[in-house]
Amino acid sequence: MLLSANAQADLDDLVTLLQVTERSCWVFALYTHASVRDEVKAKLRKHLGRQVPFHEFTLSVKEPDPLTFLDKLDKQKPIKKQKIPKKDSAKVGITAPASIRPVVSLLNLETVGPEAYHALDYQRELIAARGVALVFWVTPAGRIQAARHAPNFWAQRSGVFDFTTPQQTQTFSGEARGMWTGPVVRYEDAADLERQLSLAEQLLNDYGDAPHAPRTELHGKAAYLHFIAGRYTEAEAHLHKQLLSAEEHADTLTQAWVLNNLGQLASQRIGPTEALDYYERAQILARDSSEALGATLLNLTNVLYGFGDYAQAQKTAQDALKIASTANDLSGTAKAHWWLGEIEQRYNNYSTAEQHTQISRQLAETLEDPLLLTKAQISLADLSRLRGDYANAEVIYRKALQINEKLGDRAGIAVLQHNLALLLKVKGDYVAAEALYRASLEISENLGNRCDIATSQHALAELAKIRGDYATAEAPYRASLEIFESLGNRHSVMMCQCSLADLLARRGEYNQAAQLYQAARRLAESLGDKYATATILYDYAYFLMTQGRIDAAREMLKRSQRLFQQVGADDTLVVNALRLLNQPRQLVMAQARHTGYVNAPRLKK
């Protein structure tokens, strides 16, 4: 498993703190995935070395008090500070403490309830007197609970160490814009957009039965500007007039462009299925123009990507890249690289994704195409975010947001609000994240972008879940699932099913959760997505572990492992989970119940 740069730095910090300090101390370790937590724990143990006694306790309703565990530990083997060997202190590169203090890892704090927090808050002096280092593993919701219900204990923490893993998020369809085919319309700002639009409308009125070429061009221009301004009905009307004019004059190339743009519009407003018909018609008409053919293939990539068929999307984008490169079509090449970057990002292949996106960015600079340049920069910012470099991501997002505001690009604003909210969520600023998600949702609702509405709803549900507000999370999950189902976006349906299953499992609605996990698995299999299937099987195995169904869980994990191996993915987490199954059943259930429901991270392929 690869930790993000930030998580790795936090792990190093934690190791240093635990190695260096001598007196009692306690820290909170944040995580979102049980398997990542276990992996970090193993690394922590390894880095601390064998000299440091490492103990682990799982708190429970029956035994909510950490002191009970420390007492037990005392009885088993009195907590004694040990002398640190000289050679080990030299190895870790620190001035060694006079003695080694035990480290106690505590699980399950937040699921025990208020008793555990009260025990901590009221007994902090006693805990402080024990001469141990305590590491409490909590989710972000647990952090909030600890601060609220054990304020005095919380106030004395030595720190919070962040091992949360970025969640795979639904794709905002607005991100795929800018693939408008045909000539790019340049404008300065929102006012300039309106001025040019007004001029185009006036000219169209004046021209009447003017020649085909300028009329077609003006309809195309007006459609593009309306599209950017989020006035889709007007954009569609102009595109149909443009198409009619092109058909009357047997202008097949223009017809191909227009059909592509109608597809874009349909994809944006309704979903990829509706766009498919337009693109297939365009593909036939574009066969004589490599530029148009390449553009059509990229739009088909968009559809396949929307369906979650990344393998096919990748193949189509590669075909488009080949055509564009052969024809020396720089714009097509830049767009193809952009798409390949997006697909690699989905596979968590961040360095390959970055290579593609950088090429796209450089070409966009050469072409002076502001929309494509912004898109490439946003993708690079997404990569920074996924790698944990939040500061860099935020700078780029905010800069791009300013540009989009200036350009009056409402869908673009919605995208950036959404992405900034993702960042704020990671930083723990849930209130600001929610406000931005809602602002983004409002724009998408005004624009009628159903796919983006569903994405925002999903994000709001995720946010509620992370804050521990399970009651609030259900409605937006279901709304999101319903929209994605109606759009035929099967990959997103699959993701929603997993998220909802996780929520229901946390709420104890096990039957419904099991049904959803099964449905998601069937969908992933039908998509031929081995990677997603493996991930869902892993999630489902954890769910089965919470039920004490050890044999079934083992079977699922083995199937998951086979699939991960087939696609060349790291299967460390599955190996760890299989190892956990060798523990006594009650312990497996307790461990899995603590956080087992959380989705498996999207492992590196």
Add this chain to the structure above:
Amino acid sequence: MPKAKNLTEVIRVFDPVAPLIGEDLDDFYVDRQSTALDDMDERLTVAREDKPIKLLLTGQIGCGKSTELNCLAQRLKRDYFVVAFQAERVLSLPEINYVDVLLGMANTLFQQVTDKKLMPLPPAEVLGAVWEDVQLFFERAVFGDLPYKYKEGWPAGAEEVSAKINLMAVELETKFKTEGISREQIRKNLEPRLGELIEKINLIADQVRAKTHRPVLFMVEGTDKPDLPKARDMFLNHAESLTSPNASIIYTFPLDLRYSPDFRPIQDRFTETYFLPNMRLKQRDGSPNPEGEKQLTTILHNRMEETLIDPEARTQLIEASGGLTRLLIRLTQRAAVRAHQKGKGKKILPEHAAVSIEKERSDLLSLLTEEDFAALNAWQPHNILSGEPATQRLLRALALIEYRNGGAWCAVNPMLRSALTARQTPKAL
């Protein structure tokens, strides 16, 4: 602990858990020139020759109450026989009541007076009758029918009554701390005989005064921790009992209760209430307060060599702390941890301070609700502090930091400023 000479030592010395005590207090304490400490000192010095006084001490979490009390104990140790009672160590705070507190105080007093290490010449030798009286009280009123270790006989070496008292006091502490049933029974036994318990405290306190020429001063910590209903019951409904012992007492007092309407009647029962303010980096009008910055800088430089922190990093950490000492300690420790990783163990640089501040900010932000942000956005230093739950929640979360000069006032935690500014941007979209 000696002053830190390298980053490893900085990580050790900057410990957010332990208040300063003993040698650390001598080495690291910075006189914050808090009028609260000086006023309490003065008041208690005067009271030494007069009748005992009962004080309340309050302040925000992490403002340094424990360290200030330790400092006060140090200052007054020649004038007073200081009995430091930490309720958290002995009592079960979720179910604490006034009986527990008084019993805990009595028990600590008895232990301290009968501990030969602390009192090489205990008054026991000359006051056998008094100790026998206390022993009987323990046996009959405190333990009653409850079994206890020495019911059937005393161990060797416990021939003296004072030694027996000491053993019983230790036994009582253990029982009270760990056995719920015993705790309940002891409370039942004691409640109707509370007057007798206070009488025993007074008896011993008077003896201590007579033999050591120092009156007893109880410093009771942890009484600010119980939830509001329990704290209200103790300080409002049983203030008379809490103020009955014939000794001076300082109780720590919950901040929430100070701003509730119940505070006025409570205030009337105690001699004085002191608030320990945070160190001010700014004046109420927003102008800088160099004195505050100097004090916080001294806190850092007393604990580590100046060369271990870049001046810019130091300023960053001090500003982010908002004058909360424990926060400054934690921020510095985390920055040192990061510097240890990234800076090859030489010095805390601005980028290390920035990481530390960002981590702390993230914790703070995650606690706040939309209403909290609205309240913080609208907050002005001239706003009157109230017991309103929203304001109290912000004070508890340390989103608001309380200061004193010319009355109580609050400022928004400086770490939240950028988040509040950023929030105004989306609105303009």
